[in-house]
Structure formats: C-alpha cells, structure tokens
Amino acid sequence: MSEPPPRGPRDLPPAVRERLAALAAAALPTLARADVPAPVAHLGRFTPVKRARLGAAVLVAALVEHPRFRVAVLEHARAQASWELDLDGPEPARAAAAAVLLADPRAAELVTVAAGIDLTAGLRAELAGARRETRRVLGELERVTAELARTRAVPVSAVVDDGADKLRQRLREQGRRLREATDALARSEPVESVPTAELDRVRVERDEALADVAAQRVRAERAEGARDVALRADRAARDADELRLALLLDTLGGVAAGLRHELGVRAGTTGARPADGLTGAAASIPAGSRLGDLAALDRALALTNTHLVVDGYNVTKTGYPQLELVAQRDRLVRDLGLLAARTSAEVTVVFDGAAVTARGGQVWARGVRVLFSAAGVIADDVVRDVVAAEPVGRPLVVASSDREVVDSVRASGAHTVASAVLVERLAR
Numbered sequence: 001m002s003e004p005p006p007r008g009p010r011d012l013p014p015a016v017r018e019r020l021a022a023l024a025a026a027a028l029p030t031l032a033r034a035d036v037p038a039p040v041a042h043l044g045r046f047t048p049v050k051r052a053r054l055g056a057a058v059l060v061a062a063l064v065e066h067p068r069f070r071v072a073v074l075e076h077a078r079a080q081a082s083w084e085l086d087l088d089g090p091e092p093a094r095a096a097a098a099a100v101l102l103a104d105p106r107a108a109e110l111v112t113v114a115a116g117i118d119l120t121a122g123l124r125a126e127l128a129g130a131r132r133e134t135r136r137v138l139g140e141l142e143r144v145t146a147e148l149a150r151t152r153a154v155p156v157s158a159v160v161d162d163g164a165d166k167l168r169q170r171l172r173e174q175g176r177r178l179r180e181a182t183d184a185l186a187r188s189e190p191v192e193s194v195p196t197a198e199l200d201r202v203r204v205e206r207d208e209a210l211a212d213v214a215a216q217r218v219r220a221e222r223a224e225g226a227r228d229v230a231l232r233a234d235r236a237a238r239d240a241d242e243l244r245l246a247l248l249l250d251t252l253g254g255v256a257a258g259l260r261h262e263l264g265v266r267a268g269t270t271g272a273r274p275a276d277g278l279t280g281a282a283a284s285i286p287a288g289s290r291l292g293d294l295a296a297l298d299r300a301l302a303l304t305n306t307h308l309v310v311d312g313y314n315v316t317k318t319g320y321p322q323l324e325l326v327a328q329r330d331r332l333v334r335d336l337g338l339l340a341a342r343t344s345a346e347v348t349v350v351f352d353g354a355a356v357t358a359r360g361g362q363v364w365a366r367g368v369r370v371l372f373s374a375a376g377v378i379a380d381d382v383v384r385d386v387v388a389a390e391p392v393g394r395p396l397v398v399a400s401s402d403r404e405v406v407d408s409v410r411a412s413g414a415h416t417v418a419s420a421v422l423v424e425r426l427a428r
Contacts, residue, residue, distance in 0.1 A: 015093035311400035319423035337365025
C-alpha cells in the first residue's frame with residue numbers, strides 16, 4: 001500500500017478525479033497535520049463542497065504524489081460507511097478511484113476503462129453540440145432568407161423614383177407656363193402701345209417662372225443624386241445579406257460534413273438508386289398510410305427524398321382510357337416529368353410490358369424513370385419490387401387503385417394514393 005498509484009493526476013479521467021477530490025475533501029479536516037502536504041493545508045478552511053470544487057487539482061495531485069496523505073485519506077474512507085472502496089462495483093469511475101486510492105495493481109486497467117467511458121460521453125456531448133449548432137444555423141439561415149426576401153420585395157428605388165416623377169411633372173408644368181407667357185408676350189401689340197405696368201407684370205411672371213424652373217431643376221438633380229445613393233446603399237445591403245447567407249450555407253455545409261465524419265456516414269446521393277438495379281423490369285431509357293386527398297399527397301411529396309412509384313396503366317385507364325396505349329403512356333410520363341420538376345421527388349412509373357405491342361412514342365421525361373415489366377412478369381410485381389428495394393424509413397408513395405398492390409405496399413411501409421387523386425394532381 002506504500003507504492004504510489006500507477007498514473008499521474010493529469011492522466012486520470014474527469015470522473016475519477018472528481019471522485020478522488022471528493023474523498024480527499026471529506027477527509028481533510030480529520031487528518032493529522034503531519035499527514036497533510038503543505039499545498040493542501042490551506043484548503044482546510046473551506047467547506048467540503050468548496051474544497052472539492054476549487055482544490056480538486058491540488059487534492060488529486062497530493063493523493064498521487066504523497067503516499068502518506070493517500071494512506072490517511074484511505075483510512076478515513078474505510079471508516080465511513082457511505083464511501084465504498086469496491087474494485088468490482090458497477091460504476092467504472094468509482095472502481096478506478098478506489099483502485100488509485102488503494103494503489104491496487106489493477107488501477108491502470110480500471111482507469112483505462114473509466115477513460116473510455118468518459119471519451120464516449122464526450123463524443124456524445126460533442127455530437128449533441130453539433131446538432132444544436134445545426135439547428136441554430138438553420139434558424140439563422142431561415143431568418144436571413146426571410147429578411148433578404150422582404151428587402152427585395154420593396155426596393156428603395158421605387159420610393160425614390162416616385163418622388164423624381166413628381167418633380168419632373170412639376171418641372172414640365174412650369175415649362176408649359178413659361179412657354180404660354182412667352183407666346184402671349186410675342187402676340188401682344190407693339191411696345192409703344194402696351195401699358196408699362198402690363199409689361200412689368202409679364203416680365204415679373206416670366207422671371208418668377210424661370211426661377212421656379214431653375215429651382216425645380218436643382219431639386220430634380222438632388223432627387224436623382226439621392227436615388228443613386230439609395231440604389232447603391234440597396235445594392236450594398238443586398239450584397240451584405242447575400243454574403244451572410246453564403247457564410248451561413250458554408251457553415252451549414254461544414255456542420256453537415258462534420259456530422260458525416262463523426263457518425264461515419266458515407267455520402268449516398270450519387271450513383272445508382274435502389275430502383276435502378278431491379279431484375280424483371282427494363283427501363284425505356286436510362287433516367288437521371290393512404291393519402292386520401294390532394295393536400296395529403298402534396299404533404300407527402302414535399303418530404304425530403306420522397307420516391308413516387310406509379311402503377312402506369314392503372315393511372316392512365318383511370319384518367320384517360322379513351323386514348324391509345326402509346327398516347328396514354330406519353331401523356332402520363334410527360335405530366336409526371338412536370339410534377340418531378342415542381343416537387344424534386346424521385347419518380348418511377350411502371351408499365352406492363354405484356355400490354356405493349358409497340359413501344360412507339362417518346363416514352364421518357366427528365367426526372368422520370370420509366371420501367372416495363374419483363375416477359376412473364378406483371379407490372380404489379382415490379383411495383384412491389386421497387387418498394388422492397390428501398391431502405392426502411394425512406395418516404396415512399398405508391399399511386400394505384402389496385403387493391404392487392406395497395407395492401408401489399410402498405411404492409412411494406414409505403415404510403416398509397418388512389419389513381420384518381422394523382423390524375424387530379426397532374427391536371428393542376
């Protein structure tokens with residue numbers, strides 16, 4: 001028991017140091033002066049809680065570096081029923097602290113176990129902090145985006161332009177009055193026959209009109225200058241907002257990259273999607289809970305990374321059965337392409353290959369994967385295979401009114417929407 005513990009005070013994990021500091025702080029007032037090292041003696045005037053909090057580093061260092069002090073604290077701990085010195089206890093930090101205090105040969109091993117638990121807790125805390133920072137950055141991003149939208153909605157130049165238009169209108173009115181006065185003077189009788197008072201009045205009106213025009217011109221020039229200043233300030237404010245938005249986006253990207261690295265998640269947004277590798281179906285061209293109404297369908301399509309799977313002929317024969325099969329396919333795929341562009345959802349439409357006498361027409365659209373069932377395979381089975389190929393938890397919406405298809409895909413966790421509802425949505 002006279003040998004020092006196998007590790008230095010700085011090598012001990014925080015939970016073990018706190019446990020040892022609490023033991024030493026509780027024992028300090030009861031120890032003989034000869035057993036207390038000089039760096040620790042001044043802590044005796046504090047309460048046990050304050051001693052453990054403020055003098056933790058000094059107390060733990062004394063336990064590790066001064067065997068006599070450690071033995072005295074050990075004896076005090078043994079005398080207290082509330083302090084357990086169990087090396088096989090359920091709490092790793094308590095067991096490691098007891099091993100250090102007892103100078104047990106297993107101290108290094110128990111401290112390593114406690115340190116591993118502390119490291120895991122630290123990583124979890126860092127991950128929680130990263131998530132909180134992500135939420136904060138997202139909130140700030142939404143606030144700045146809304147502020148930028150409000151700034152752009154009411155440009156400063158509109159207010160300045162309105163004032164400038166009013167000044168120009170007044171300037172034109174003064175010019176018209178000046179021209180009328182000049183014309184009246186030109187049409188008047190010779191100067192000899194015109195009364196002097198009338199001539200003076202006309203001259204005064206002319207001079208006033210000219211002065212008013214000059215003043216209006218000065219105000220218009222000032223308004224033009226103010227408008228230019230306001231436009232520059234508006235552009236500078238927009239540039240600053242866009243810079244802040246770019247910085248927030250960069251920060252958000254950094255946080256996302258850090259979370260991916262922390263959690264070991266690989267970026268899975270590129271490469272083949274699960275529905276691209278199905279057997280028993282062929283694409284016409286390589287492609288880049290029950291929803292009872294349009295509102296529910298729109299909410300489902302607005303979810304991140306939603307995959308809409310369409311039972312092709314079931315939808316076309318509900319919406320426009322009077323058309324030929326080729327025309328039905330072309331119309332549905334074209335409308336689905338518009339829907340994919342508006343919602344950013346992944347869209348797959350499956351047609352029964354057995355019903356295709358000729359794959360004529362332009363059966364493709366940007367953002368839509370078009371599949372035909374292979375020989376001996378029905379489209380319903382391909383729809384089920386597409387759903388089964390997707391990972392659990394991804395939002396899936398299957399458009400079909402076939403009861404067997406609906407029941408089977410809902411059992412797999414996919415949402416379903418009636419063909420009539422999808423036809424109504426595509427018609428908007």
